[in-house]
Amino acid sequence: MARTDNKLPFETTLMVRDCCLCLHMQRAARNLARIFDEALRPFELTNGQFSLLMSLNRPQPPAMKDVSSLLAMDRTTLTAALKPLERRGLVVIGQDPEDKRSRLLNLTPEGRKLLARAFPVWQETHAEIERPFDPGAVDQLRQHLRALS
Known part of the structure; x- marks a missing residue:
């Protein structure tokens, strides 16, 4: 139904x-971010930095494009997010020996x-957030969120 006065009720x-x-x-995302930012403050990490560090916790160093895809970030945003972690000596960005254009x-x-010190705090915070939900509800929520992403 089109309105002619350009006003919505x-x-x-x-x-x-x-x-x-x-x-x-x-x-919900902003609220969760605030909760995790507060929990991770003693480690001088934000929730985004924690997630980024966790995404690098792999047997082999991932390529920037793989991390970018996992975190749903464009490469420019990922590069900016990596800089403070690199300055703190937590991350090293190196050239892929097999593809000189790619960064590992x-x-x-x-x-x-x-990351090992921060993880138990993340785990405890996560458990507190999940506690009020019925059994299985959070897993179902995760499933729905993955479908949207």
Whole structure:
């Protein structure tokens, strides 16, 4: 139904507020980010930095494109996110010997130690967040979120 006065009724605003998946996802994501940022503050990490370090915790150093894909970041954003971790000596960015154009991302021993110290705090925080949910509900939520991503 087209409107000629270019105004939406307030009821439309309320309907969008109540049913917009994007809005609810953004609100939940911001809240979760704040919770994890606070929990990881003693390690001088943000939740995004923790996730980035965790994505590098692999038997072989991943290529930047693989990490970028996993974290749903463009390469420019990933490069910017890596800089403070590199300055802290937690990550080393090196050239792929098999493809000189590609970069490999490596956790340093210091990065591995910090990640190992931060992980129990992440785990405890995660358990606290999941506690109020019914059994299986969080797994179902994860499944739905993966479907959207």
